[in-house]
Amino acid sequence: MTVLWSMELSLFSNLDEEVTGLDHLIQKLIEFRDQRNWKQFHNPKDLVISLVLEAGELLELFQWKSSEQAVLEKRDDIEEEMADVLMYLLLLSNELGIDLEQAVIDKIAKNVKKYPESKSYGSSKKYTDL
Numbered sequence: 001m002t003v004l005w006s007m008e009l010s011l012f013s014n015l016d017e018e019v020t021g022l023d024h025l026i027q028k029l030i031e032f033r034d035q036r037n038w039k040q041f042h043n044p045k046d047l048v049i050s051l052v053l054e055a056g057e058l059l060e061l062f063q064w065k066s067s068e069q070a071v072l073e074k075r076d077d078i079e080e081e082m083a084d085v086l087m088y089l090l091l092l093s094n095e096l097g098i099d100l101e102q103a104v105i106d107k108i109a110k111n112v113k114k115y116p117e118s119k120s121y122g123s124s125k126k127y128t129d130l
Ligand SMILES: [Mg+2]
Pocket: 054, 057, 080, 081, 084
């Protein structure tokens, strides 16, 4: 009985793990979108435009300030704009059927090859200049 119960617990913890990732956020965003009948506006082009506009809003928070000053004075706003950027990115990935987690893993693997530690350690040079 105890074994069965702990098996059930581990099954549930696995499920929890699955629904707390990006898929869970996408589900929440789709629910929000569909409750407002906004899918009709969420084509890839307009999602990309919105993503870049939100990135611009994030950028604006740093304009005319040092990094330290912006973070100190605008941390809450930065948090909100980062969320906006991520939300549009997630909606775009959903619209295009792109597994963003896998895409990030693949891109890191590419960057490992592009930027070998021996050449890029402590350097801000682009891979073409290494
Ligand atoms: Mg915004």
